Amino acid sequence: MRRPPRTRLLLWHATAALPVLGAAAAFYGPALARTGGVWPAPLDDVYIHFGFARAAALGHPLSWIPGNGYSSGGTSLLYPLALAPGYLLGFRGAWLGLFAALLACAALLDLCSSLRRLLEPRGPGASTARWVAWVAPLFVVAVPLLDWSWFSGMEVALLGAVLGRALVAVRRAELAPPSRRPAEQRRAGLLAALLVATRPEAVALAAPLAVAVAHAAGSLSAAAALARASLPTALLLAAQAAANRAFTGEWGAAGAVRKLVLSNPYPTPLEKAVEVLKNLTALKVQALEAALGGPSIALILPLLGLLAALDRRARRLAVPLLIGAYGSLLLVALNATARYQNLRYAAPALAMLLVAAALGTEALARRGRLAAGAAAALALAALAAPSAWFARQIDHFARASANIAGQHVEVARRLGARARQHRAPRRVLLGDAGAIPYLSGIPAIDGLGLGGYRGMPFARASVHGVPAVVELIERLDAAERPDVFALYPSWWGGLADVFGRRVDAVKIEDNVMCAADEKVIYEADWSALAPPGERREGALDEVDIADLVDERARRYAFSAPRGGWVVGAVLRDDGGAPRFDAGRLIPEGREQSFVTGVAARGPAVLALRTDGGGPIALGVAVGRPAGDEVRVEVPERPADRWSEIRVPLREVAPGELVRIRSLQGTFRSFHVWLLRP
Structure with a gap:
């Protein structure tokens, strides 16, 4: 990848800066006017990144607030580390947003520079395709919906810079002589891992990029090349999962636990599938069609990407980009919030699609003067069509910033x-x-x-x-x-x-x-809560239902889906004082169970806290496999106080399974004790 003459390079950088800085001014100017001088942030999530950045600058990496401990809830591992120097340099409070804006502009210029290196034509057809590198910055800023995210203060612009450098590294690994190829493969692997560290759904691109590196191994071992290109990402994901498990008890990050449709225990698989399809439909219609100029003209970008995938020189980058774009959208569709926040989760896919289209434009332009004219016409149509949305996106950016x-x-x-x-x-x-x-x-x-x-x-x-x-x-x-x-x-x-x-x-x-x-x-006013560590006299064991720490310790389970919904109430206890407790609804025909933690085998009394309501019937069984089920008739209870159901158990051993089934009506289960008889 030879460098162009210095004068031409300087001129290119000057022309590249115009659309990037112009777009930045177009978004930040009206937003500043709306916020009254507070640096604009159209998403409160921007300040979450700022919190992680401040904690990192103060010596507490991977913490949202110093003193809170490890957090897996940061959307991006890399972005707060990139912001932390700004905090140390004196960009404090909302003015860290100015540093984020400078970082975004620098990142987009870096992406433009990477595109120039990828689009600089070589070999036959170079003369008819030379212009494509000069219009590369227009591919970066042509889609207003994407620009909204580029300049939002989120990690998307940094992702763009890492994306460009990762693609350049893959191209270098392809073109390097055998003696240098392993080092370039490792570089590509490290940059692919940084992609995932910037946005987790970028794994949809990192994996096919590793395959592309292996495909370009040439005389070297393809298996070794695949290992060099994929191992950094695999190690990153494994280390992150291990840290999550060690510090939070969850293999997944907090964002995945909180936001993924699959994490919700209550809906049926069909209901979850419908929600994912709704997200996919919204992303397709709003991000891949409307935002690109409409259903028909929006097809030009993937068409140009497909042309790149068919081109011998461009396919090792274009195919991963297309797989990454649509694969990341599939992953994003699992996010319950995918349709909101101005479709910001679709921004990485749009960036990949635009880069693939730029590669396709260059591939077509290399085919001769007639093909170069067709490439110019297609690129012009694709880049001009979204421009109708600039005014609306700029206004939305300003209004959202004013909201925050x-x-x-x-x-x-x-x-x-x-x-x-x-x-x-x-x-x-x-x-x-x-x-x-x-x-x-x-x-x-x-x-x-x-x-x-x-x-x-x-x-x-x-x-x-x-x-x-x-x-x-x-x-x-x-x-x-x-x-x-x-x-x-x-x-x-x-x-x-x-x-x-x-x-x-x-x-x-x-x-x-x-x-x-x-x-x-x-x-x-927490006066209705129990004191921490409170123990009931005579209790051999207990499970505080809906306390997830307690439930995990006793391997508590409830029938799902369509069961186990959490409810809470403040009612009078035996002494007449108000006392809060949370519990779960166990519908008729469903059950809950837990594993005992008693110290020794022996008789016990099962005590079940519930609230008011009409008559119900429960079935209680102990053991693996379950012993004979005891039917318990529960009369109507008063609505203003906690009630207790007592069931004598002939024998309970350590580690035994206790099953409580609702035979008639819905059982509102709040607390379980095993008491001395």
Whole structure:
């Protein structure tokens, strides 16, 4: 890959900077006017990255907030590390967004430079295709929907830079002499791993790139080439999974646990498949058709990519790009939030598709003057068609940035002022809101679990239901529990309204991005929670239902799907005091089970806490295989207090399975004890 003359290279860089910097100004200018001078961020997730970057700069990598411990909830492993130098250089508060903007522009220029190197023609047909490298920057900024993500402050622009360098590395591995080829293969493998470290769904591109490197091994071993190109990604994924398991008890990252459709235990497989199909349809219609100019003209980009895949020189890059683009969309469709946040999850696929189309344009232009004219016409049509969306995307970027500044940034400001005027809040409970703790400086617990908190399964609990989140808070020492909430009331029914007292609220108009137009600040009252570590006198064993830590320890299971829904209530205990407990609904004909942790074999009494309701019947069996099932008739219970069902068990041994089946009606199961008889 020979370098062009220095003068031509400088001129190319100057012309490349014009569309990139022009697009940046077009998005940032109106947004700054809307935010009143706060650096624009159209997504609150930007501030989550800023939080991870600040923690890394302060010596706490892989933590959202120093002191919270390891978090697997960062969307990108690499991006916060790229932002951390900005924090150290003095870009603090919202102004870290300016550093992110400079980084985005530099990353896009780097992508343009990589495209130039890939598109510089060589051999026959070079003269008719030389112009393609000069229009490469237009492929980068031509799609307004993608530009929205490029300049959003998220990791997409960095992904673009790593994508370009990975493709160049694969091309170098293909063209290098045998003596240099192993080193270039390793370089390609490392850059493919960095792709995955930047966005996890980029694994759909990293894998076919490794195959392309092996295919280009030539006289060297294809198996060894495949190992060099794929091992870094495999090691990265294995190390990440091992760290997740060691620090959180989950193999998957918190984002996967919280957001993937497959993580929800309640829907049936058919219902999950329907949700995935809805996501795929939305991504196809909105990102791959409408955003590219309409269903017909949107076909030009994949057509150009297909031409690259048929070209002998370009196919080792084009085929992985096409597989990566559509493969990443399939992975993204598993994300329950794929249709929201201006389709930002489709941005990597659009980037891959545009690069493949650029390669196809160059491949066609090499076929002679007539083919070069056709290539120019196709490229012009493909790049011009999306331009009708520029005004709308720029306006949406500005309005979304105003939403984040007007709600999340304002809540952070009010909490900070509250801390200065009164006793500073010790900890705020929020739901996946990055700006609030980052800008206020107040420690936080993310109730949705993406921020991570000392290895506790908040992400999994938030999927099961809000009362399961409260059960985890109940495990914390009283001085560690959040004393302030900043929540959307509609998202947190059973928590905000039960344990909070409304003291302030921030409401925005023209909401296009926030989950609701009003975010409410509450003061917390946890007096209905049990003291941490509370034990019942005479208890041989217990399972606090819907407390996922307790359930995991006792290998608790419930019939799913369509069963085990989490519910919560505050009712009077035997002493007349209000007491919270969470539980699960076990429908008629379904069951729950757990493995005992008693110290020795012997008789016991099974005590089951439930709430009020009409008559029900339960079946209780002990042992593996289950022994005779005992039928228990449960009469109607009062609605204002906790009730207890007692079942004598002749013998229970350590590690035995106890099954509780609902024979009549729905059993509302909140707590299980094995007591001394």
